[in-house]
Amino acid sequence: MTTDQMIEVDRLMIEVYNIELIQMMENAGRCLAMVAVEEFLKTALENKKVVVLAGNGGNGGGALVCARRLHSLGCNIYVYLANADKMTPVPNHQLSILKNMGVPIVDPEYLDKVSSADLIIDGLVGYSINGDPRGKVKDMIDWANEQEAPVLALDTPSGLDLTTGTVHNPTIKAAATLTLALPKHGLFEKKAVPKVGNLFLGNISVPPALYGTSTIGLLVSSQLFVESDVVRLS
Template sequence: MPAEQQVKKITVLAGKGGNGGSALAAARHLHNSGADISLVLSAPAQELTIASARQLDILQRIGLTADVTDSVTDSDIIIDGLIGYSLQGDVRGRSLALIESANSSDALMISCDIPSGLDPDTGTVKGTAIESDATVTVALPYHGLFTAKAREYTGRIFVADVSVPQSVWRQMHISVQDLFSLSSVVEVL
């Protein structure tokens, strides 16, 4: 990070599933770039999936600690990785409290894959949802991101290349050959 840029305070909200693992991996990259990272888990570490626990372990080995709490402290940026496609029913418990706390913040909000609280298929809000400024999804975005209901929660939508082989895309009858030719992250209109 260039010296003239101010170090950003970034809070990473991580759930126990795959979205949490993605958010924790992003935290590592941001930390390595010089960002000031705070980690907030929606569940105790022992409840994380294997992949998410592995990401947390890496972060702890480089000196970061995670809190299990119901609120978000002052931040410039909040990365939402609380709940993804595994959402069933309305958001509740600590995730609900964290979403409400994050939404009351003035921080820039970025969601991993889908704003927590949105149904990935229909785009409907399941009780409450993160009000993102941007959503970064990998490979293919969820259909629900593009529904009229979801637009006020998704912010700008970006798709990131994760090196899915062209043969897989061909099997799915999807042409993405030119999609990532100029950048590994593209905005979807």
């Protein structure tokens, strides 16, 4: 899909099927946690440290759901928010749950005090990227790219345009990416592939028939996620 098609998927999910953003966000975060455990953290989760980098929009909200699930599994979770004062309502709801659970919420200015981590979750910028990342988001991407810990990105490595494959400055260099609903064109562009890492597809419960509407025009099998809500693509 293109970014415009994904925007239309989100619209139809909410306006036609009454599948709300919070439900899609829950599914995204659940799938992301599955990849985090199965591909990176493996076992002895109580000994694993995970740094979650979250933006203020839907991408950040999915990362916060992942943080909650990994925390519940025993991982040591530290959440760093790019723009805590600009959180949109649904991600802010996810943030309030984490606060109630006692998960540490930290300002990104303290990232340089992080000594090590087993995994970094990138939920800074999703398909709404508009030019080069700036401000705190830029600083957080730069920090992540300097770490030895692998980075698992949600939907796209922050900084990568999902339609064109444009690699903005800076862009997360991910060890793996969980994209959502359907793969996006930009993930397969030659210059983008090294940033994407291993590619997974996550089920956010889009009805297959939705893709066949006149505004999207794609034929998608109902068997796409029959074996698992996460499908490895590369």
